[in-house]
Amino acid sequence: MTNLHPLRLGILGAANIARAFAHGVAPSPHLEIVALASRDPEKGRAFAQEIGVARVHASYEALLQDQDVDAVYIPLPNALHAEWVIRAAEAGKHVLCEKPLAVSAAQTRAMFDAARKHQVQLAEAYPYRAQPQTLKLRELLAAGTIGKLQLIQASFGFLFSDPANIRLNPALGGGALLDAGSYVANFVRMVAGELPSRVHASAHWAQSGVDRTMVATLEFRSGLLAQIACSFATAFHRRALIVGDAGSLHTTFLNSPPEGGPPTIELRQGVRATAPLETIETAGGSGFLAEAEAFWKLVAQGPAHWTGTTPQESIDTAVILEAILHSAKAGDWVALA
Ligand SMILES: NC(=O)c1ccc[n+]([C@@H]2O[C@H](COP(=O)([O-])OP(=O)(O)OC[C@H]3O[C@@H](n4cnc5c(N)ncnc54)[C@H](OP(=O)(O)O)[C@@H]3O)[C@@H](O)[C@H]2O)c1
Structure with a gap:
């Protein structure tokens, strides 16, 4: 069992959905959004200020190298999910990635392979x-x-x-x-x-x-x-x-x-x-909030405690x-x- 409390989350991209996600997660005692990365630093700074996040990285890679980030939330366009989930896994970060996890079944399998290889949790974000x-x-x-x-x-x-x-x-x-x-x-x-x-x-x-x-x-x-x-x-x-x-x-x-x-x-x-x-x-x-709390449980307590979509369900x-x-x-x- 990994003992992370609270889980320090970074967000890749100043996405519209990240605004709603950050607002929803704010009351959680188990997760804290500590960093945001944007391709556009100025936009990133304004967005981070709006959602109450102090640290802004000027590239997604820089956030992945941030040692004070345990996990990332990926709300990038669908075609970019696979690349950044795999890079996050390689950097040792747990990943909560927006749906659909990828644009093909082959990409989806490769993402779970990377998560397994680097011993991080990967979950597809379906709040329902x-x-x-x-x-x-x-x-x-x-x-x-x-x-x-x-x-x-x-x-x-x-x-x-x-x-x-x-x-x-x-x-x-x-x-x-x-x-x-x-x-x-x-x-x-x-x-x-x-x-x-x-x-x-x-x-x-x-x-x-x-x-x-x-x-x-x-x-x-x-x-x-x-x-x-x-x-x-x-x-x-x-x-x-x-x-x-x-x-x-x-x-x-x-x-x-x-x-x-x-x-x-x-x-x-x-x-x-x-x-x-x-x-x-x-x-x-x-x-x-419910999804993020479930993700925290997945990371802290393991897959037996996860009620979200399983790797097999995501691949299917x-x-x-x-x-x-x-x-x-x-x-x-x-x-x-
Ligand atoms: N669970 C849900 O209910 C729900 C709801 C809405 C969306 N989603 C999912 O969330 C993801 C994002 O959706 P969204 O509507 O929030 O998207 P969006 O507002 O367009 O944001 C996507 C972000 O990706 C970054 N990005 C990197 N490369 C890009 C490129 N080539 N073109 C455009 N943006 C690029 C940008 O951030 P920077 O410029 O800051 O780097 C941009 O702000 C999608 O996978 C979508 O399916 C889920």
Whole structure:
């Protein structure tokens, strides 16, 4: 067991999401954000001041050489995750990296290989995985509340069109699938507990060449079928329906609960339309805080104490995303090994 208290975190890049992350993590007694690196020192200094971080490095490499940093949070564009996670692991830093962990399954495997080789922890940042709402959902599934799983429908989308944003840039790993779709793919992999045997997808493409809307069918060896969708062209929505042969569960698999009430799960036990609907309230709170606290536990107490996405789930999520993109381009089923 590594005894680090509090865990001293450095952030690579003055990213938008790092602002929300820093705000969420601030109340934690277990983690402290001690340094930030930016390619632009002036921007870095202003950002560090805004989020209350004293030390600013003028390059990501300089932060990785900072001996007073134990772990890094990586909110860089998707296409840069692999390089900087591997360099962080080589520098002996534990890593919490934004989703999707990488833009290919091969990169994702190489990142976990590097973490293993350098004996550091690597975790993919999915705040919803640390939320009580998701932990409760997993408990209900494990207890067999809705019987044998038959169907999952999961969708996440929002309206987004800024051409300057990294999400529309193919060279930086843009696209609705890698952005919002990584959530639904990770969710379906978590619930199914296995990789699909094959996938079929269809997409609408943005002018830049990235996918703007994606839908996919996933077939599993267990007989489970999943339909997933993600989009930059819809009003905000985020929901998942899981149906078994004895009931159904509905969740919003939230990162952070919205204002105005606790996150809920809707459970129907029974097979008839008249089966009673139970609305289960769960605790809310910042998903970034919950995720960071879980990451601290992973580093301090080891993988047995980690409830987030496992290395195998992260690799499988990347395999699913890759297969879906391939299928949408080829217009045919893609079999998964
Ligand atoms: N978990 C979630 O809910 C969630 C939400 C939003 C985003 N994300 C993930 O977080 C990551 C960042 O998203 P974001 O919206 O925060 O991105 P962003 O605001 O565009 O920030 C990305 C940062 O990366 C750095 N960077 C390095 N090379 C770059 C390049 N060639 N082009 C642009 N930026 C470059 C920049 O920092 P410097 O200039 O300071 O070096 C930039 O500020 C993505 O992986 C995304 O999927 C996760």
